[in-house]
Amino acid sequence: MCQHQPPCPSADSADREAAHPVAHHPEQGWSLLCNGVLLFDDTGELLPDGKIVAPHRPSGTRHVTTAA
Numbered sequence: 001m002c003q004h005q006p007p008c009p010s011a012d013s014a015d016r017e018a019a020h021p022v023a024h025h026p027e028q029g030w031s032l033l034c035n036g037v038l039l040f041d042d043t044g045e046l047l048p049d050g051k052i053v054a055p056h057r058p059s060g061t062r063h064v065t066t067a068a
């Protein structure tokens with residue numbers, strides 16, 4: 001799937017997020033990486049095999065909605 005040289009990390013690699021985005025939809029809050037990973041703005045991921053990775057970015061950089 002990835003055409004880059006050197007090849008980007010594969011979807012099952014620990015640094016899969018370092019792959020190049022091939023589609024970016026900030027208004028929808030996700031990017032598709034060239035290794036097939038769907039990366040969400042909250043750092044959650046959807047892998048090509050359907051596996052879900054929970055958001056893992058340290059708190060402080062994303063908007064948190066507080067229940068009033």
Ligand SMILES: [Zn+2]
Nearest residue numbers: 002004008034
């Ligand atoms: Zn690539």
